[in-house]
Amino acid sequence: MSDASQAMVEARGLGKDYGSTRAVDTVSFKVARGEVVGFLGPNGAGKSTTMKMLTGYLKPSRGNAFIGGIDVGDDPLSAQTKLGYLPESAPLYDDMMVLDFLEFAANLRGVAKAGRREKLKSICERCGLMNVLGKDIGQLSKGYRQRVGLAQTLVHDPDLLILDEPTSGLDPNQIVEIRQLIKDLGRDKTILLSTHILPEVQATCDRIIIISDGKLVADDTPEALTDGAAGATIQIVVKAKGGAALEAARVQALLSNIPGVRNVAGAESDGPGTLGFALRAASDVDPREGIFNTAVSNDMVLVGMQRRGVSLEDTFRRLTRGEKEGARA
Amino acid sequence: MHKVAVIARRELASYFNAPVAYIVIVTFLLVAGWMFFSSLFLMGRADLRPLFAPSPFSPSMLLVIIAPAVTMRLIAEERKSGTIELISTMPVKKWEIIAGKFTAAYALLAVSILSTLVYAFSVSAIGDLDWGSVIAGYFGMLLFAGALTSIGLLCSTLTQNQIVAFIVAFIVSAALYFVYWLQFFVPASLAPLVEFVSVSSHLESMARGVIDTRNIVYYFSLIGGALFIATRVLSRQRS
Numbered sequence: 001m002s003d004a005s006q007a008m009v010e011a012r013g014l015g016k017d018y019g020s021t022r023a024v025d026t027v028s029f030k031v032a033r034g035e036v037v038g039f040l041g042p043n044g045a046g047k048s049t050t051m052k053m054l055t056g057y058l059k060p061s062r063g064n065a066f067i068g069g070i071d072v073g074d075d076p077l078s079a080q081t082k083l084g085y086l087p088e089s090a091p092l093y094d095d096m097m098v099l100d101f102l103e104f105a106a107n108l109r110g111v112a113k114a115g116r117r118e119k120l121k122s123i124c125e126r127c128g129l130m131n132v133l134g135k136d137i138g139q140l141s142k143g144y145r146q147r148v149g150l151a152q153t154l155v156h157d158p159d160l161l162i163l164d165e166p167t168s169g170l171d172p173n174q175i176v177e178i179r180q181l182i183k184d185l186g187r188d189k190t191i192l193l194s195t196h197i198l199p200e201v202q203a204t205c206d207r208i209i210i211i212s213d214g215k216l217v218a219d220d221t222p223e224a225l226t227d228g229a230a231g232a233t234i235q236i237v238v239k240a241k242g243g244a245a246l247e248a249a250r251v252q253a254l255l256s257n258i259p260g261v262r263n264v265a266g267a268e269s270d271g272p273g274t275l276g277f278a279l280r281a282a283s284d285v286d287p288r289e290g291i292f293n294t295a296v297s298n299d300m301v302l303v304g305m306q307r308r309g310v311s312l313e314d315t316f317r318r319l320t321r322g323e324k325e326g327a328r329a
Numbered sequence: 330m331h332k333v334a335v336i337a338r339r340e341l342a343s344y345f346n347a348p349v350a351y352i353v354i355v356t357f358l359l360v361a362g363w364m365f366f367s368s369l370f371l372m373g374r375a376d377l378r379p380l381f382a383p384s385p386f387s388p389s390m391l392l393v394i395i396a397p398a399v400t401m402r403l404i405a406e407e408r409k410s411g412t413i414e415l416i417s418t419m420p421v422k423k424w425e426i427i428a429g430k431f432t433a434a435y436a437l438l439a440v441s442i443l444s445t446l447v448y449a450f451s452v453s454a455i456g457d458l459d460w461g462s463v464i465a466g467y468f469g470m471l472l473f474a475g476a477l478t479s480i481g482l483l484c485s486t487l488t489q490n491q492i493v494a495f496i497v498a499f500i501v502s503a504a505l506y507f508v509y510w511l512q513f514f515v516p517a518s519l520a521p522l523v524e525f526v527s528v529s530s531h532l533e534s535m536a537r538g539v540i541d542t543r544n545i546v547y548y549f550s551l552i553g554g555a556l557f558i559a560t561r562v563l564s565r566q567r568s
Binding site for chain 1: 342422
């Protein structure tokens with residue numbers, strides 16, 4: 001078995017140019033069977049373009065895309081039978097009724113006639129479409145359209161779903177519903193979904209891939225991206241004894257000497273008579289014990305200490321912004 | 330082959346839902362009837378030739394306008410709404426999409442044309458109609474409509490704007506239609522070339538009741554060529 005056949009999705013040096021514009025530089029990643037992977041990036045980073053290449057809609061300018069070990073460029077039809085794809089903003093035939101449209105999709109997907117009605121019914125139930133089956137798609141709300149788009153990806157019961165921004169443009173209630181549905185689907189399917197709503201990936205994904213300016217900048221678990229990479233921040237508050245400025249300088253010097261502390265900066269205090277500091281810890285070290293011991297032995301009155309993990313938002317902004325500045329320089 | 334039928338059926342359903350189909354059939358039937366009967370009574374002969382013969386005021390000229398109107402949305406609308414991405418990522422070959430769309434638009438025009446058979450029957454009731462030449466005429470009209478449909482479909486693959494698709498298809502079809510009358514004005518050495526290129530000259534001979542392989546080959550190559558290019562255009566999409 002080749003290396004590629006083990007991954008459900010593989011992008012190998014994938015890139016796309018539109019004329020002289022480089023939409024996707026070279027992106028390589030893998031999605032293993034059964035994983036739910038979030039594909040993140042700022043608008044215009046190349047998420048949709050990458051997904052379009054993976055699904056065989058766009059021909060890559062460089063590299064190869066593999067679906068279940070099949071090279072999409074060589075045999076797009078076989079690759080496409082293995083996946084269900086929801087394009088960005090769920091384009092659908094507005095003049096068709098929901099059930100007719102799903103039958104149309106099932107027909108094109110070559111789903112066997114026997115038992116098809118029941119299969120479609122159960123998909124509609126799962127996607128919450130039972131009360132709009134006979135409605136024209138053009139009359140549906142955004143949330144229902146999105147669900148029809150999702151239902152359409154399921155008609156042939158594929159192993160892999162590629163979803164381009166499945167929750168964009170929905171209201172908070174709809175987002176929760178669709179997210180729940182995706183989570184539910186993720187139990188027995190491999191899912192690659194793009195989004196720019198960060199809590200969404202944290203809630204649903206096993207792994208996160210971040211691209212920026214057409215380049216891959218991170219590929220890791222949500223935990224690693226929030227904690228490991230940048231290290232946690234520890235906020236402490238001490239009582240200001242004597243001259244505040246003098247005490248501040250003394251405490252700052254003491255704190256900087258604690259092993260595992262990378263840098264110390266002034267931060268918000270708890271009101272008059274106190275001093276606040278923010279410490280950035282080195283990755284995989286917890287300096288809180290050291291802080292306590294230092295405080296005790298140096299007569300520092302510690303009134304507050306709180307450890308705050310790096311939010312995914314912080315990591316996302318650091319990775320995607322840093323990349324852009326680097327490119328400009 | 331099955332997928333071609335699936336696409337054609339969806340397309341036809343959409344013609345009949347949006348009542349485009351009824352408008353096309355009724356308009357063609359009425360206007361073609363008026364054009365036909367006004368010259369029929371003028372000639373006073375039981376002959377269906379005015380129904381088929383090309384002229385600036387004829388049912389075939391009407392098709393030059395109707396065919397681009399029927400075909401303009403076929404691919405352009407899918408491009409505009411983004412559903413092209415949906416259908417292109419299903420396991421369907423590009424030629425199957427083109428063939429399905431062609432079949433639907435062509436079926437609509439064929440029904441319109443064949444609905445004028447009521448005129449043939451009414452003429453045969455009042456006079457002695459030569460059914461052989463009538464069949465040849467219908468055969469010609471159906472081939473002619475196929476050529477217009479393939480040109481219109483090709484134009485629809487080139488743009489996401491339906492109006493642009495209509496105008497380009499109309500200009501191309503009208504040029505191929507009217508170039509026929511140009512043969513009287515060009516040098517004698519060029520006349521056969523002009524006659525060969527024109528869609529109307531091939532229709533003309535079949536309207537007279539003559540079925541010539543040259544005409545059939547002409548129409549089939551035009552349809553095949555246009556559909557082939559349309560498939561190629563769809564295959565190398567960059568979106």
